[in-house]
Amino acid sequence: MPGLLSSPVCLTVIWFLSLSLPPSCAQIQTDEVSGVQYGHLQWNVTLACGNSQISRIPVVWHLNNSAVLPWHKVTSDGRLVLLSVDQSAQGNYSCYDNSGLLLHSVNLRLGYPPGHLHISCRLTNHSHVRCYWRESVKTFLPATYSAFLMGKENAEWKACNIDVTHKHCDADDHNFYNTMHLLNVTETNALGSLSTYFQMRMFEQLKPDPPESVLVEKVEDFPQRLMVSWSYPSSWPKDRDWYTLKFQMRYRPQGSKYWSQIPTKENAVMIFDTLAGHLTEVEVRGMDAHISESQWSEWSRTIFGRPWEASTTPDPTVDPDVEFPEDFLFTTQPDSTTTKSYNVLEDEGNLALVILLVLFSMFILTSVLSLIFVVRMRRRQREHATKQELTSMVKMKAMPI
Numbered sequence: 518m519p520g521l522l523s524s525p526v527c528l529t530v531i532w533f534l535s536l537s538l539p540p541s542c543a544q545i546q547t548d549e550v551s552g553v554q555y556g557h558l559q560w561n562v563t564l565a566c567g568n569s570q571i572s573r574i575p576v577v578w579h580l581n582n583s584a585v586l587p588w589h590k591v592t593s594d595g596r597l598v599l600l601s602v603d604q605s606a607q608g609n610y611s612c613y614d615n616s617g618l619l620l621h622s623v624n625l626r627l628g629y630p631p632g633h634l635h636i637s638c639r640l641t642n643h644s645h646v647r648c649y650w651r652e653s654v655k656t657f658l659p660a661t662y663s664a665f666l667m668g669k670e671n672a673e674w675k676a677c678n679i680d681v682t683h684k685h686c687d688a689d690d691h692n693f694y695n696t697m698h699l700l701n702v703t704e705t706n707a708l709g710s711l712s713t714y715f716q717m718r719m720f721e722q723l724k725p726d727p728p729e730s731v732l733v734e735k736v737e738d739f740p741q742r743l744m745v746s747w748s749y750p751s752s753w754p755k756d757r758d759w760y761t762l763k764f765q766m767r768y769r770p771q772g773s774k775y776w777s778q779i780p781t782k783e784n785a786v787m788i789f790d791t792l793a794g795h796l797t798e799v800e801v802r803g804m805d806a807h808i809s810e811s812q813w814s815e816w817s818r819t820i821f822g823r824p825w826e827a828s829t830t831p832d833p834t835v836d837p838d839v840e841f842p843e844d845f846l847f848t849t850q851p852d853s854t855t856t857k858s859y860n861v862l863e864d865e866g867n868l869a870l871v872i873l874l875v876l877f878s879m880f881i882l883t884s885v886l887s888l889i890f891v892v893r894m895r896r897r898q899r900e901h902a903t904k905q906e907l908t909s910m911v912k913m914k915a916m917p918i
């Protein structure tokens with residue numbers, strides 16, 4: 518499919534710019550109010566025992582009220598340096614003076630500064646874009662985001678409305694037509710901040726929602742036909758003169774690997790060659806009819822349909838013992854399809870019976886033959902024995918006494 522091959526993934530130019538803060542200032546981020554200090558995993562982290570006035574007093578450090586500390590050293594001015602910290606070094610650090618007086622306590626949280634984001638955007642229609650991002654680095658720290666969108670023509674950043682929990686942002690713009698846009702998402706945590714830029718041609722990201730209300734209906738008297746209809750996605754503009762979709766409908770008998778596909782510009786299509794008597798799976802997808810660089814929607818949910826069938830089982834309300842008038846019997850005679858399948862079944866039964874008979878007679882034949890063989894052998898052995906007896910008797914008689 519040329520539409521998919523020239524997909525925006527191949528054509529869109531993505532570039533990243535890093536604006537991370539210098540690491541030296543990231544390491545000693547301390548929030549005095551909440552008593553939390555953030556540190557970079559794998560680096561050395563220095564904890565100060567309060568402000569510098571107490572620097573001359575020898576101090577004792579505790580972690581979570583225990584004197585057991587991770588790999589560390591204490592500087593002459595009482596600061597605790599934790600070396601190459603890992604996750605287990607997190608906790609509540611407190612320092613005491615010689616008399617056991619608590620001088621200061623701080624909670625240490627460890628993680629990484631933000632890394633680049635993986636960004637993807639999608640237009641559900643010509644004026645609405647939603648962009649998603651995913652971290653390339655697990656930071657272990659709470660983060661905030663900001664996102665801005667800029668069209669190449671108006672060169673002015675506009676906010677993209679952020680949903681922090683789902684990590685996406687939404688923007689509406691009526692100037693999305695055929696223009697280059699730049700999205701900037703900035704992630705910030707206690708250890709730093711990083712902006713990722715994503716450039717896109719808007720229409721390459723145009724990917725409608727899948728068609729809705731897909732309906733599969735049987736067609737009376739046609740065991741190989743199915744009527745499939747659907748409606749435009751509700752997020753698509755209602756003005757059908759300007760905004761039209763083209764569709765692909767695909768179908769296959771349930772369990773089959775191979776789809777058959779029908780392209781159409783209508784929102785209904787007839788299948789003429791479905792497998793009679795089988796459940797058929799049907800899916801539909803849509804794409805902007807005029808913008809060839811745009812993308813196909815996802816396939817709709819699978820809908821199942823069974824083509825029309827002449828009823829094969831007799832009407833359960835009909836009692837075979839009841840006598841019917843002659844003309845009634847005539848009209849309820851089974852039609853050709855059902856008769857055919859019945860004959861097939863009967864033939865199969867006969868074949869099985871014939872095979873069984875042949876096998877049985879072969880068995881009898883071999884038994885009889887082996888019986889005859891055994892009897893023959895026995896008789897021959899006996900004859901041999903009597904002959905030997907006779908000769909030995911003759912020999913004995915011939916011997917001189």
Ligand SMILES: *[C@@H]1O[C@H](CO)[C@@H](O)[C@H](O)[C@H]1NC(C)=O
Binds near residue numbers: 559560561600601
């Ligand atoms: C951490 O401190 C140790 C001891 O002072 C030093 O040898 C090492 O280079 C430091 N590591 C880093 C990443 O600064």
Ligand SMILES: *[C@@H]1O[C@H](CO)[C@@H](O)[C@H](O)[C@H]1NC(C)=O
Binds near residue numbers: 580581607608609
């Ligand atoms: C210290 O306490 C914190 C918070 O309760 C906990 O996450 C951390 O694992 C503890 N650290 C140690 C070394 O026990």
Ligand SMILES: *[C@@H]1O[C@H](CO)[C@@H](O)[C@H](O)[C@H]1NC(C)=O
Binds near residue numbers: 552582609619623624
């Ligand atoms: C840390 O430990 C100290 C001393 O036990 C205590 O006073 C302080 O409230 C603790 N801080 C936190 C945030 O748990």
Ligand SMILES: *[C@@H]1O[C@H](CO)[C@@H](O)[C@H](O)[C@H]1NC(C)=O
Binds near residue numbers: 645753754755
């Ligand atoms: C475009 O899609 C968005 C989100 O799906 C929707 O809220 C908006 O109403 C749609 N616009 C039109 C003109 O249908």
